[in-house]
Amino acid sequence: MKQSLGNTGLVLQERLLWEKGRKGRSGFSFPKQDVPSAVLSSEWTGPGPDFPDLSEVEVVRHYTRLSTWNFSVDNGMYPLGSCTMKYNPKINEKEAGLSGFQNAHPLLPSRLNQGALQLIYELEQFLTAITGLDAVSVQPTAGAHGELAGMLLMYAYHKSLGSRRTKIIVPDTAHGTNPASAALCGYRPVPVKSNEQGILSVESIAQAMDEETAGIMVTNPNTLGLFEENLKQISEIVHAKGGLVYGDGANMNAIMGIVDTGKIGVDIMHLNLHKTFATPHGGGGPGSGPVCVRKQLEPFLPVPRVIKKDGQYVLSEDFPQSIGKLHAFYGNFGVMIKAYSYIRSMGAAGLKKASQLAVLNANYVKERLKDVFHLPYDRPCMHECVFTDKVQQANKIATLDMAKRLMDYGFHPPTIYFPLVVSGAIMIEPTETECKEDLDHFIEALRAISKEAEENPDLLRQAPFSCKVKRLDETAAARQPCLAG
Ligand SMILES: *Cc1c(COP(=O)(O)O)cnc(C)c1O
Numbered sequence: 001m002k003q004s005l006g007n008t009g010l011v012l013q014e015r016l017l018w019e020k021g022r023k024g025r026s027g028f029s030f031p032k033q034d035v036p037s038a039v040l041s042s043e044w045t046g047p048g049p050d051f052p053d054l055s056e057v058e059v060v061r062h063y064t065r066l067s068t069w070n071f072s073v074d075n076g077m078y079p080l081g082s083c084t085m086k087y088n089p090k091i092n093e094k095e096a097g098l099s100g101f102q103n104a105h106p107l108l109p110s111r112l113n114q115g116a117l118q119l120i121y122e123l124e125q126f127l128t129a130i131t132g133l134d135a136v137s138v139q140p141t142a143g144a145h146g147e148l149a150g151m152l153l154m155y156a157y158h159k160s161l162g163s164r165r166t167k168i169i170v171p172d173t174a175h176g177t178n179p180a181s182a183a184l185c186g187y188r189p190v191p192v193k194s195n196e197q198g199i200l201s202v203e204s205i206a207q208a209m210d211e212e213t214a215g216i217m218v219t220n221p222n223t224l225g226l227f228e229e230n231l232k233q234i235s236e237i238v239h240a241k242g243g244l245v246y247g248d249g250a251n252m253n254a255i256m257g258i259v260d261t262g263k264i265g266v267d268i269m270h271l272n273l274h275k276t277f278a279t280p281h282g283g284g285g286p287g288s289g290p291v292c293v294r295k296q297l298e299p300f301l302p303v304p305r306v307i308k309k310d311g312q313y314v315l316s317e318d319f320p321q322s323i324g325k326l327h328a329f330y331g332n333f334g335v336m337i338k339a340y341s342y343i344r345s346m347g348a349a350g351l352k353k354a355s356q357l358a359v360l361n362a363n364y365v366k367e368r369l370k371d372v373f374h375l376p377y378d379r380p381c382m383h384e385c386v387f388t389d390k391v392q393q394a395n396k397i398a399t400l401d402m403a404k405r406l407m408d409y410g411f412h413p414p415t416i417y418f419p420l421v422v423s424g425a426i427m428i429e430p431t432e433t434e435c436k437e438d439l440d441h442f443i444e445a446l447r448a449i450s451k452e453a454e455e456n457p458d459l460l461r462q463a464p465f466s467c468k469v470k471r472l473d474e475t476a477a478a479r480q481p482c483l484a485g
Contacts, residue, residue: 021052235265
């Protein structure tokens with residue numbers, strides 16, 4: 001194993017500010033008082049807030065040290081499957097920070113907000129081109145929010161035809177948010193098993209689909225990182241019974257510029273701008289989950305919508321069949337600017353290349369590790385690949401042990417124990433932004449760990465060693481949570 005990439009553990013310790021503070025210390029000085037003192041409120045009798053007294057440098061060091069405890073795509077590879085933790089070019093952040101955008105206010109009259117409205121309008125058009133669908137609303141603010149919008153659209157569509165369907169087919173390889181969104185909208189999710197190839201079979205859908213079923217929610221590529229090859233035939237079956245096809249497009253970075261989802265029968269689809277289109281995902285910050293639809297669903301899209309009228313961009317609420325508003329104003333505008341900037345700077349050819357590289361990288365990792373880790377579905381994958389701990393179980397080493405050990409080698413662990421259809425899953429999404437050297441380094445680390453599983457399993461069970469926090473007692477953490485820190 002070569003020298004680590006730079007993260008050999010996070011060892012800076014940091015006490016609480018209250019433990020560091022000393023009475024009378026201060027980070028600033030007020031000018032000398034030149035007016036008589038006054039009591040702020042005659043009713044206040046209790047003690048003041050318990051803030052520690054600290055100097056400026058103490059505060060700066062405290063927060064700077066804490067900031068080094070964060071692991072991010074800016075300081076290392078973060079191969080968390082299903083999350084697309086890819087590096088996002090800083091130019092997109094810069095564009096979103098332009099003062100014209102930053103200081104725009106959503107309540108300005110549209111004639112003073114033409115640039116912002118044009119950006120939204122054009123972004124929606126780009127997203128229709130990328131998905132192969134006809135109309136988009138960028139209002140939903142997360143992937144799951146886009147799904148909920150999609151379910152509401154499905155409901156509104158069936159209602160407009162005078163029918164009330166009660167069920168939605170959700171395969172076992174769908175993202176976990178899918179059945180939740182369907183249930184939140186009042187539908188009963190009907191689970192369907194994937195076949196031995198890890199994808200949906202035409203027969204299983206033919207069996208499950210009936211006229212009580214509003215449609216199907218298909219994550220494509222699915223959570224095994226596999227392309228749903230039978231989707232076109234499945235869509236035909238669902239459509240023939242009057243249902244609609246919902247495509248979860250959060251994994252669009254595997255298929256941009258390659259798959260026309262409209263052509264394979266998808267009627268509604270959400271995208272995650274905060275995965276595929278240049279907003280970092282996973283930081284808990286704002287997101288955007290545009291919902292894209294086929295023509296016959298357009299009247300139901302959320303309002304307001306940006307339309308073009310007499311050469312001006314305006315926000316219109318004049319869509320009587322709309323499902324209404326899903327968020328204040330028009331969603332998270334900052335994320336839209338980054339997506340717009342990303343799409344414009346990449347161009348159609350660049351987006352396609354990004355998808356090709358995401359798929360190439362995942363297949364490279366898969367091929368180079370499949371002789372040491374069990375690969376439950378040994379076939380070409382899309383942007384992520386799924387292994388298990390079956391081989392290492394012979395030495396009583398589990399996925400969790402290996403994930404913990406990976407931190408000693410300087411990598412954020414991949415997603416583990418998900419998808420649920422694979423026992424002991426290790427789900428790796430390298431993304432398109434990692435170069436071959438870094439992928440090789442990651443592969444070497446995992447190969448070294450598989451060797452340790454054979455030669456020194458006791459060591460593995462205690463990992464990590466070089467992290468600030470060592471192996472946690474997960475049972476105690478779950479049974480006796482200490483929420484005070
Ligand atoms: C991330 C993801 C979601 C949910 O997106 P959020 O923005 O986290 O709500 C849905 N489906 C798939 C396939 C995903 O990867």
